[in-house]
Amino acid sequence: MTTEMTRETNAASPGEPHRETGPAVTVVIPTIGRPSLAATLAAVGRVHGHGPEVIVVDDRPGESLEPLTVPGRVRVLRSGGRGPAAARNAGWRAATTPWVVFLDDDVVPGPGWARALTDDLARLPDNVGGSQGRLEVPLPADRRPTDAERNTAGLAGAHWITADMAYRRTALETSGGFDERFPGAYREDADLALRVExxxxxxxxxERLTRHPVRDDxxxxxxxxxxxxxSDALMRHVHGPDWRVxxxxxxxxxxxxALTTGMGLxxxxxxxxxxxxxRLAAAAGLAWLGLTAEFARARIAPGPRTPEEIVRMAVTSVVIPPVACAQRIAGEARVRTGTTGRRS
Structure with a gap:
């Protein structure tokens, strides 16, 4: 069954204070229409015939789109392809509950997740603004993980990522929500956590558990x-040079x-x-080759070392340094010129 809804408002009568309605928690899931969304929604589950309100924010760009296929209990909003930060803002601002939990559209909440979420949030003191679920990344048992799989596995130890992150509504309101200048699903969650704190x-x-399957991108x-x-450039601009620490x-x-790219140029x-x-060109070329080889070796050594993985690591290790530098320069330029987009 397909449900397409727009934002609803609860209008109070003149002179009456606004009252929050609905369940205690709203689940907000931004999506670009990936097939994995179905498994995410199915795993959210119900407790005693009742489950949390679920809002899916369709962030696909364009107007003439096929509606998302979602269960009838799921509310769908559209955010116009402005990125996950804007999509999450649209979701939590449309919710009416005191807590909002953000899930990615490619995670699978574990068995009993809804009940565990309720237990995690119950009796938290008012000064606690957020609760993160435990994230598990299943890796192959019969071989070493690839570079891409190791990158995904790193999410299991990350702090305050929105793969499964619940925020108190008052914390979102006080901090202003997600900063929509972050265009992709990177650092926008860390930025929000720092501002909430x-x-x-x-x-x-x-204690709730959510699994983040590894996908081949x-x-x-x-x-x-x-x-x-x-996005790292914007983090430095907003939070100072020690933001990583x-x-x-x-x-x-x-x-x-930067050194590798400089030697190549x-x-x-x-x-x-x-x-x-x-001769100087040859020396610089050898320096570039050595730095590139070291980078490729560091990525190949812990992996399965299959021919396909070795080729991928060798080729992308040549491309990554200049692309990384170009992206950082572009980010710094946007920050300095004020063209990073609008603040939520």
Whole structure:
């Protein structure tokens, strides 16, 4: 059954205070129409014949779209393809419950998730603004994980990610919700968590379990992930140079990528001039080759080392450094020129 609904408002009579209605928790799931959404919705479940209100935010761009196929109890909004931050904002602002839990459209809540969510949120003191579910990433048991699988597995130890993150509505209202200048599903959740904490709320880990299956996003998936470097520029602008330390992140490889890219550009420039600079060009080229080989080796060594994986790592290790640098430069430029988009 397909349900297509627009945002509803609960209008109070003049002079009457607004009253929250509906269940205690609303589940908000932004989606771009991935087939995995069906499994996510099926796993949310019900308790004693009643389940949390579920709002799916259709973030596919365009107007003439086939409606999403969802169960009849699911409410569907459209956000116009403005990204997951904007989609989540549309979802929680349409909800009327004191708690809103955000799920991604490619996770599968574990058995009894709805009941466990209720237990996680019950009797939390007012100063607790959010509760994160435990995230499990199933990996192959018969071989070493690939580079892409290891990247996904890293989510299991991440803090305050919206794969399964419940927020108190007052915390969302006080912090202003998600910053819609973050265009993709990267750092927008860490940014919100930092602002919620700065607003005086604490965040805790719950006991409910959600699984994040690993999916194959294609040969170039690791290259596409470099778009996140632009979001890192915005994080630095908003939260200062120590933002990685605050969120418990690792330093990353951007500086080494910059050195690798610089050596490659230097080698090409010197080679083009010819003459006596050819030796310098060769030296710069060898430096580029060594740095690239080190990067590829670091990615190949812990993996299954199949021919397909080795080729993928070798090719993408050449492409990633300049793409990462270009994305960071673009992000810095947008921050400095004020063209990062609108703040929610």
């Amino acid at each position: 700065r607003a005086g709320f604490s965040l805790v880990k719950g 294609g040969f170039w998936s690791s290259v596409r992930l470099q778009r996140g470097n632009a 605050i969120i418990g992140g690792h330093p990353g490889r951007l500086r080494r990528h 230097l080698a090409l420039t010197l080679a083009a001039t010819g003459g006596r600079r050819r």
